[in-house]
Amino acid sequence: xxxxxIVEDESLIAxxxxxxxxxxxxxxxxxxxxxxxxxxxxxxEAVDMVIMDINLMGKMNGIQASRLIRQKKNIPVxxxxxxxxxxxxxxxxxxxxxxxxxxxxxxxxxxxxLHSMLPA
Numbered sequence: 001x002x003x004x005x006i007v008e009d010e011s012l013i014a015x016x017x018x019x020x021x022x023x024x025x026x027x028x029x030x031x032x033x034x035x036x037x038x039x040x041x042x043x044x045e046a047v048d049m050v051i052m053d054i055n056l057m058g059k060m061n062g063i064q065a066s067r068l069i070r071q072k073k074n075i076p077v078x079x080x081x082x083x084x085x086x087x088x089x090x091x092x093x094x095x096x097x098x099x100x101x102x103x104x105x106x107x108x109x110x111x112x113x114l115h116s117m118l119p120a
Contacts, residue, residue, distance in 0.1 A: 001027045004043055004116050007062060009033040009050040010081070013105070020107040026114070035060025035068075042069045048117055050076065051110075054081040068099065076117045080105055 004026050008014035014031045021028055029045045032038050034057050043048060050069060054062040066077045082103040101113055 001025065002048045002114070003027045003029045003046055004112050004114070005029055005038065005045065005050045006031045006045045007033075007035070007038040007050060007056065007065065009053060009055075009057045013103075015119075017105070017107070017110065021111070024111045034058030035062060035065030037066045038065045041074055042075070047073070047075055049075055049114065050077045051114075052077055052079050054083075070091075077084075078110075078113060078117060080110075 004029060006014050006017055008017065010029065013097055018028045019032060029047055030041050031053060032041050036058050038052065039060075040052065041047075046061075050066070052062040052066055056062055056065070062079060062081075066079075069075065069077070077098045079098065080103055081100070099113060101110060104108045
């Protein structure tokens with residue numbers, strides 16, 4: 001069972017993702033709201049993939065957190081955000097294991113994207 005970390009500062013969205021992912025057979029290892037918590041949780045837990053909002057509470061955004069996580073672990077990151085800033089476009093060009101999905105997130109599309117990004 002694939003282990004997913006959700007990094008989302010809007011609790012309703014995070015809980016909705018968690019519920020749908022669990023129903024789809026994924027194991028959600030945690031939900032955190034800041035980039036700092038994401039880095040700590042990814043280091044502490046066995047995580048196969050991170051679903052990461054770009055704009056987060058705290059001092060670190062999702063792109064910064066992703067860079068730190070990827071320095072320690074080579075795991076894919078699926079960014080979700082209401083807007084696609086230039087910074088994410090450049091970051092996606094730099095790495096082949098990250099992708100982007102626009103909000104509002106269609107849960108069926110989310111699961112399809114996870115399935116395509118995770119190893120079988």
